[in-house]
Amino acid sequence: METPASPPTAAPPLILVHRGRVRAVPGVAPDETLLAVLRQRLGLTGVKEGCAAGDCGACTVAVADEAPDGTLRWRALNSCIRLARSVHGCAVWTAQDLTADPLLPGDGALHPVQQALVTHHGSQCGFCTPGIVMSLFVLDQQRPDGAPVTREQALRALSGNLCRCTGYRPILEAAQALSAQPPARADAARLRALLRQAAAIAGDDAAEHGEEAPAYLAPRTLAALLRARRRWPQAVLVAGGTDAVLQLTQQRRRWAQVLDVSRCAELARVLTVADETGAGRLLRIGAAATLHEAFAALQAHWPALAPYWERFAGQPIRHGGTLGGNVANGSPIGDSMPVLIALQARVALAAEGRAPRRLALEDFYLGYRRTALAPDEVLAWIEAPLPAPGEPPPRVAAHKLSKRFEDDISAVSLAIAWRLDEAGRVAHVRIGAGGVAAVPARARAAEAALLGQPWGEAAVRAAMAALQREFEPLSDGRASAAYRRAMLASLLWRTWLAHGGQPDGPSIRLDEPHAAERLLAATEVRP
Template sequence: MSTAAPRPIRFVHQGQIQEVKDLPPTTTVLQWLREQAHCTGTKEGCAEGDCGACTVVVGESDPDTGAWRQKTVNACIQFLPTLDGKALVTVEDLQQPGSDQLHPCQQAMVDCHGSQCGFCTPGFVMSLWDVYQHHEQAPSRADLADALSGNLCRCTGYRPILDAGQKMYEAPREVFSTSALLSQLNSLNASSPQGLVYEGPSCTDSDQRSRFFAPRSLAELAALRQAMPQARLLAGSTDIGLWVNKQFKALGDIIYLGNVAELQAIMEIASQQGQPAMLDIGAAVTLEQAWQTLATHMPALREIWLRFASPPVRNAGTLVGNLANGSPIGDSAPILLALDATLVLRQGQATRQLPLSAFYLDYMKNTLLAGEFIQSVQVPVIGAQDAGVLRAYKISKRRDSDISAVCAGLYIELDGDRITAARLAWGGMAATARRASQAEAALVGQNWSEATLRQAQAALARDFQPMTDLRATRDYRIKVAANLLERLWLETRPIHPLRPQDVQVWPAAAA
């Protein structure tokens, strides 16, 4: 158990250090903004992190350099205690103090007629402001579209908003001063060296207080988890936030992983004794950091990175959290199954390694023991010089910020024309993400030919009996999965393989 005394949540907002107490730990940042701070510029649309109307920016001091760093998040699903030791910037904060001039990103939205009903506008403005802070010069329209993929507009359409994203750079550059914010953040963290322990108000039917623990070290986290095996582990709340908003679940005690320094690291493990090089990705590494690193080492993953949810969701959620959640339509598991990833599990001081393929038992069920948690995931790196070929395919109704109907991570090793190994992993085809063992068996040892492809497609239909739901019918999923296997063949066949631009309708992704 943590030895730290309970204290209020402390963070910086509108130039002041805020102290919050007597609110439930599952109070969202959006609820606090609108109901306690009376800052109503930030809007609630979907309350599940899809529409972007609630987009805000969270800033903090980089622990290594001390520099300011910031990211967009969805205020509607971020629990307020996760702001402890950080700064919150909203649409009300963009104008310079004492000035009646709009920020260039706001003025550009006016000039380009980027707003009609205006409900989505504050969220778009915050995403544009974040782009403005990260880029000295105007990004391409494709890059702007990626940055805005978590913001939905149903009136104006995106052309004038993208116009605004480029026009905001035509005005004189406006500098956002972070020195005062960093001074306040340093003061906050110096005065609270221990992890946060926050107690909410007593429940109405008992004297039990819901508690929020935010340890700062791996040892403290492991001890807490052993002492409180029934507590809810929280990383980015991009899924758990919906349990509260949509299902009205009571979470009880919460243990937050986001402040544990050891879990925020990505380590490169060199190849040794015939084993490939690996990336060890800690449990608190965000989806954005993880997928960017994976795509840097394996460019075939670039499209799945950009199509995985949206920037605010990727900035908050974690790769390990996506795996631990165990959703059969999560996009991480099929790709990492194809890469033969391994989980590092921790219980107290003891650790064990488990192949990701052995982690899932059934729908939303896994092999974690009481008091155990995922410390990291180790992902083999497929280099350009390797014999392996990797592809990641996602099928959804929308290109951006949508849940997959089918997701595939496909890997084969070739010795000349002969297939020596195959890992074909699928999401959306069963109660868990899993590999297609019969299709793999139909490939291994065979020449990579169209006849072999047809045998693998026939075997794939025996591997899965998918369900029909709102995203796709059973027959559609079976057909699409077979088509994706054929796409793999077309892209990697020994004679005249198709180029990415030949099979990709999105030029930016093909490039």
């Protein structure tokens, strides 16, 4: 007869650096959000809850900590979907703190970001303005001395703040006005000292717990993480929590025990390593690396992906979420997976006492929100092969269709990586698709239609037809099945046109009468 598991023990106090001192907040539950702690425990009601889903940006706060490489890292995070205990040992600011923190210059005056919004009439009703302030505050902290704030930088920083009832122009003007003055930075030396003091008080979550089941465990080493995963497989596994915490805020679930992978140093790194043969190279992205860090690494090797990554969520989600979490949650509309499938990525699944097992990413998914991850395993790394020295890299293209340009969920996404031989034939091709099946999928039939064929209209049209036959998408609130199927073909056609394709028919001007009918006729799949 099995001994019933003991209930999780209460977590120790939450340690934060706040307003120039280290604070301990007792009694924080493992499933309590940072927003709840800030508002209800610390009385910082200036930070707001709007959507409770990380979309509107009203809840945005600034968080600083020491990154794995030892640098001071600033992030704008959605406090409504951030577990409070995930910022254990970090420094936190809300808009209310900018005039009251001795680490910041100003002697009680408005912070320059706040003053700029007032001066340029960018302040709103007060519900969403605090989040806008904090997004721009992080931008200002990251800005090098003498560097201007461009419109593009401002748009990127504000991509997670969707409610702008004063209009976009005054807010962007306020952001660009920061160029006229040096960054109003926090005292880095004092901040580092406080972070180290907080780390010493916070202790090591990897310590042994005897027979007790800790309510919140965030191991710092892979060995400790795998040991905890084997011992407490019932614990909810989280990384950034940008998807998982929606169970708490939208579905009103409760979690008794949490295993947080985000502090595991070995899983936070992005490295270039040799493959098993020793002859090839792999880009290895740790499952705890943030989306921001992972995208920077992928973009460094495949620059053509930059516009696609800009459409992936808003900046607070990219600062808080992880690539490993996006892959592991198994959503058929996860934006990273079609690209990773096209790049021949694989996942490494680790468990205590055995070597990591590796699966091609497309084989990791078993059904809707179901993966091959065993109860005692964690997703440790995502690995993508890099071209051998002297080998030309494949061309890469990725497309996302959604109702809103930024910070929106895909209706359809398509990614393709291909290489042509000297004769112009397709020597290598991989296609990943999202939003058209129960899982992120590889378009094998479309690949077969292109492989070995000249990169011309006939082969591309054959692949378009194969794409439309290969998947049976659903109709939902984002798009109909017919639209999704048509767009799969259209996105492949767009890729071909953008990379040297010259159709047999005449070009189409969309400002001509009946242009839509001509466009449909020109892109219709031929029998």
